[in-house]
Amino acid sequence: MAASGATTGLARVAQLGEGAAFWRMVGAAVAYVPAIWVVTGLAVALFGLLPRLATALAWTAVGLLLLVTMFAESFDWPAWIGDLSPIAWVPTMPLEAWAAGPTVGLLAVAAVLLGIGFGGLRRRDLALA
Known part of the structure; x- marks a missing residue:
């Protein structure tokens, strides 16, 4: 789940350019x-x-x-x-x-x-x- 959240978070950071989105996605998955x-x-x-x-x-x-x-x-x-x-x-x-x-x-x-x-x-x- 952490890997899934990290992958989603990286995609969100690439899309939005917002670093905080990474940890929100990891937390949501975990x-x-x-x-x-x-x-x-x-x-x-x-x-x-x-x-x-x-x-x-x-x-x-x-x-x-x-x-x-x-x-x-x-x-x-x-x-x-x-x-x-x-x-x-x-x-x-x-x-x-x-x-x-x-x-x-x-x-x-x-x-x-x-x-x-x-x-x-x-x-x-x-x-x-």
Whole structure:
């Protein structure tokens, strides 16, 4: 995400000639990292708890999150459906200011999901070959 933000920032600096645009774009890209960790945590939790179904369920979840993120507003779905996506909780930087609350909340959800997943892995009888 930092590399993506840096590339976008360099393009903005080349276009506008404004050096501060670089760091705004890097910050905007890095702001999405906690949301990505939530999706990663969901995949780890699924793998820890339901190893045989984890791949299919994780990709289904990614597809549903993509559907909700991209189309919930245009399909006029209730707001709570749009709020199911972790990306909905990330401020639209640089238009909106960064907020600690959603970031901390997303990190907490990611930590819980990772804990569930790693706890599920510890329960399984895995042997090193």
